[in-house]
Amino acid sequence: MLEIKDLRAEVGGKEILKGINLTINSGEIHAVMGPNGAGKSTLSYVLSGRHGYEVTGGSVMYDGQNLLDMDPDVRACSGIFLAFQYPVEIPGVASATFLKTALNAQRKFRGEEELDAMQFLKLVREKTKELDIKDDMLKRAVNVGFSGGEKKRNEVLQMALLEPKLMLLDETDSGLDIDALKVAAEGVNRLRSPERSALIITHYQRLLDYIVPDFVHVLADGKIVKSGDKSLALELEEKGYAEISAA
Amino acid sequence: MAVSQETVEQVASVSEKYKYGFVSDIEADTAPIGLSEDIVRFISAKKDEPEWLLEWRLKAYRYWLEMEEPSWAKVDYPEIDFQDIYYYSAPKQKDKLKSLDEVDPEILEVYKKLGIPLKEQEVLAGVEGAPNVAVDAVFDSVSVATTFRERLEKEGVIFCPISEAVKNHPELVKKYLGSVVPYTDNFYSALNCAVFTDGSFVYIPKGVRCPMELSTYFRINAAQTGQFERTLIIADDESYVSYLEGCTAPMRDENQLHAAVVELVIMDNAEVKYSTVQNWYPGDENGKGGIYNFVTKRAACRGVNSKVSWTQVETGSAITWKYPSCILQGDNSVGEFYSIAITNNLQQADTGTKMIHLGKNTSSTIISKGISAGRAQSTYRGLVRMGRKAENARNHTVCDSLLIGDKCGAHTVPYIENQSRTAKIEHEATTSKISEEQLFYCQQRGLSEEESMALIVNGFCKEVLQKLPMEFAVEAQKLVGISLEGSVG
Numbered sequence: 133m134l135e136i137k138d139l140r141a142e143v144g145g146k147e148i149l150k151g152i153n154l155t156i157n158s159g160e161i162h163a164v165m166g167p168n169g170a171g172k173s174t175l176s177y178v179l180s181g182r183h184g185y186e187v188t189g190g191s192v193m194y195d196g197q198n199l200l201d202m203d204p205d206v207r208a209c210s211g212i213f214l215a216f217q218y219p220v221e222i223p224g225v226a227s228a229t230f231l232k233t234a235l236n237a238q239r240k241f242r243g244e245e246e247l248d249a250m251q252f253l254k255l256v257r258e259k260t261k262e263l264d265i266k267d268d269m270l271k272r273a274v275n276v277g278f279s280g281g282e283k284k285r286n287e288v289l290q291m292a293l294l295e296p297k298l299m300l301l302d303e304t305d306s307g308l309d310i311d312a313l314k315v316a317a318e319g320v321n322r323l324r325s326p327e328r329s330a331l332i333i334t335h336y337q338r339l340l341d342y343i344v345p346d347f348v349h350v351l352a353d354g355k356i357v358k359s360g361d362k363s364l365a366l367e368l369e370e371k372g373y374a375e376i377s378a379a
Numbered sequence: 380m381a382v383s384q385e386t387v388e389q390v391a392s393v394s395e396k397y398k399y400g401f402v403s404d405i406e407a408d409t410a411p412i413g414l415s416e417d418i419v420r421f422i423s424a425k426k427d428e429p430e431w432l433l434e435w436r437l438k439a440y441r442y443w444l445e446m447e448e449p450s451w452a453k454v455d456y457p458e459i460d461f462q463d464i465y466y467y468s469a470p471k472q473k474d475k476l477k478s479l480d481e482v483d484p485e486i487l488e489v490y491k492k493l494g495i496p497l498k499e500q501e502v503l504a505g506v507e508g509a510p511n512v513a514v515d516a517v518f519d520s521v522s523v524a525t526t527f528r529e530r531l532e533k534e535g536v537i538f539c540p541i542s543e544a545v546k547n548h549p550e551l552v553k554k555y556l557g558s559v560v561p562y563t564d565n566f567y568s569a570l571n572c573a574v575f576t577d578g579s580f581v582y583i584p585k586g587v588r589c590p591m592e593l594s595t596y597f598r599i600n601a602a603q604t605g606q607f608e609r610t611l612i613i614a615d616d617e618s619y620v621s622y623l624e625g626c627t628a629p630m631r632d633e634n635q636l637h638a639a640v641v642e643l644v645i646m647d648n649a650e651v652k653y654s655t656v657q658n659w660y661p662g663d664e665n666g667k668g669g670i671y672n673f674v675t676k677r678a679a680c681r682g683v684n685s686k687v688s689w690t691q692v693e694t695g696s697a698i699t700w701k702y703p704s705c706i707l708q709g710d711n712s713v714g715e716f717y718s719i720a721i722t723n724n725l726q727q728a729d730t731g732t733k734m735i736h737l738g739k740n741t742s743s744t745i746i747s748k749g750i751s752a753g754r755a756q757s758t759y760r761g762l763v764r765m766g767r768k769a770e771n772a773r774n775h776t777v778c779d780s781l782l783i784g785d786k787c788g789a790h791t792v793p794y795i796e797n798q799s800r801t802a803k804i805e806h807e808a809t810t811s812k813i814s815e816e817q818l819f820y821c822q823q824r825g826l827s828e829e830e831s832m833a834l835i836v837n838g839f840c841k842e843v844l845q846k847l848p849m850e851f852a853v854e855a856q857k858l859v860g861i862s863l864e865g866s867v868g
């Protein structure tokens with residue numbers, strides 16, 4: 133599904149990703165862990181096509197296509213979803229409006245009929261119920277005045293509704309209490325299927341108790357320095373990054 | 380009615396160029412080019428006007444000759460040659476129309492293309508998309524159709540072309556025409572008094588809540604023609620009316636002048652809600668062509684507890700120069716001004732309001748949202764004046780500007796004059812840029828860059844969009860998206 137080869141990228145003239153190699157097959161869940169400033173968010177932005185994150189070398193293939201050639205909205209419509217580490221506020225735009233506009237943009241891209249207000253509300257209410265989110269959030273402006281936890285829940289709700297093929301979660305667990313963490317994990321697990329994959333960026337092994345990964349990678353200073361199965365996450369928690377990176 | 384959640388949810392997803400730019404080939408009756416006393420007499424004769432009105436026009440014309448074009452606005456344009464404009468152009472018609480069925484089918488076609496229902500039957504038959512709105516259609520210099528007149532007459536509401544009101548309700552017209560905006564007011568209002576051709580007249584009698592929205596659609600079709608319409612609305616004691624106006628024009632390389640005057644008179648406990656969606660042709664991306672929109676709009680809140688709300692969505696025109704104002708004379712009267720002004724490419728807008736507080740406990744609210752993109756310049760200019768007798772008067776102003784790109788400009792010019800010791804005036808202003816982060820967030824969810832922009836800007840304008848009547852809100856939201864085309868990347 134996703135094949136990253138020797139990927140290099142810079143931000144503001146500074147090289148951040150220094151040759152990343154990573155292959156994610158359909159149905160697999162990969163966790164990426166690593167110290168602050170390692171380049172984890174940068175990787176997620178490069179994959180989703182954010183302006184200013186300049187690829188200077190290597191390649192990324194997604195479903196047999198050159199991902200780096202695609203516009204960010206085309207990547208999104210092709211099934212790549214990024215749950216942001218810091219979700220963005222959009223004043224004056226109700227969450228429901230935002231979700232409906234996004235869903236219909238993606239449906240249109242796939243040549244499907246757009247949903248009308250009634251159909252949409254029915255669908256979104258199913259999802260809020262599944263994820264234990266208050267409907268009241270739909271009326272509020274996107275992320276405006278949301279608590280940290282609400283913002284993350286909102287990301288998970290969007291993901292549940294858009295049903296992406298490749299989920300990128302950037303520290304979705306940070307700042308969540310244990311109940312909220314379970315809800316977030318539930319969101320990913322519900323979507324889990326042989327056709328879908330995920331790249332989960334996290335600091336804590338805690339999340340991985342609920343979303344069990346197939347592979348765990350350690351990213352340090354722009355490179356993957358170690359890969360393994362889920363036991364690597366436990367090892368990391370015990371020994372810390374410094375020792376692992378040095379090894 | 381405020382916009383429902385559902386309407387708010389239906390957000391701009393449209394991406395099309397100025398779609399009203401077509402020209403229609405309709406036979407017209409046109410006065411010779413240029414302006415003189417003879418032209419003023421010609422217009423007056425065409426309309427079969429009484430002597431007093433011709434006299435008034437001539438006085439205005441002579442006064443105008445002595446005046447100088449104003450230059451204080453922050454707009455820039457080549458000198459207008461007032462002798463190179465046609466002041467009268469009317470679609471040819473045989474006799475007086477008896478019913479809508481007699482309107483030239485080609486004109487009906489034009490309005491159909493614009494999405495404006497002139498056929499009452501359609502509305503009554505529940506044709507999809509036909510809103511329950513009475514329409515006066517002004518084509519170049521004259522009104523060509525007014526719908527639902529009988530229904531309105533039953534309630535005593537008068538809604539007709541002003542040229543007809545001059546004949547059928549001379550006492551009302553004589554009493555109020557020019558009573559809010561006299562011909563001496565300013566250069567363009569003087570010109571308008573001399574050569575106005577048509578526009579709408581509304582009278583809501585005592586105690587009547589107008590049973591439907593009233594609206595006027597202005598269409599400039601003929602080339603090199605100025606449009607000088609005049610609207611007069613009188614809301615008698617305890618009455619209410621919501622009135623909407625919309626405007627479009629063909630794409631032409633030349634600039635065309637539109638100099639309208641709108642007067643509102645509001646009596647005790649009466650309320651007028653006046654909404655505008657201004658979408659005159661803005662010119663092309665290099666600033667060629669487009670309408671010069673130089674308009675004087677003013678409401679006189681004469682009665683106690685009277686109220687006026689101006690809501691405007693200004694997206695069109697090469698230049699907009701317009702300050703819908705409120706004279707708050709009656710005690711406890713209320714004035715509101717909600718504005719969205721979008722300028723793109725080389726458009727210029729200098730717009731705002733004047734709140735003149737004269738009575739006790741009068742209050743006013745100003746919410747202005749200015750959006751500039753491309754190389755456009757947008758200025759908010761607003762005056763709040765508290766007179767000596769305006770005890771406990773209050774004003775609250777919020778002025779937000781949003782910049783898209785770094786070649787455009789936004790300016791805020793508030794004037795505050797306070798002679799009342801008990802008055803309270805609050806002014807807030809912000810300027811922000813659309814953030815790359817917000818755009819990326821929307822794009823990451825599947826919206827194109829232009830759709831993302833439209834969504835974010837609609838959010839920025841929400842407080843004002845919510846003030847529009849339903850019938851206009853959805854259209855206005857789409858317009859926001861269309862107006863910003865080509866502003867990204």
Ligand SMILES: Nc1ncnc2c1ncn2[C@@H]1O[C@H](COP(=O)(O)OP(=O)(O)O)[C@@H](O)[C@H]1O
Nearest residue numbers: 143144146148167168169170171172173174175
């Ligand atoms: N816009 C930017 N301009 C300059 N440097 C940046 C920018 N964004 C991130 N960086 C730098 O890139 C490095 C990696 O950041 P990031 O990808 O956010 O790390 P992580 O998510 O692993 O904590 C950090 O040193 C950070 O300071």
Ligand SMILES: [Mg+2]
Nearest residue numbers: 172173174217
């Ligand atoms: Mg990060």
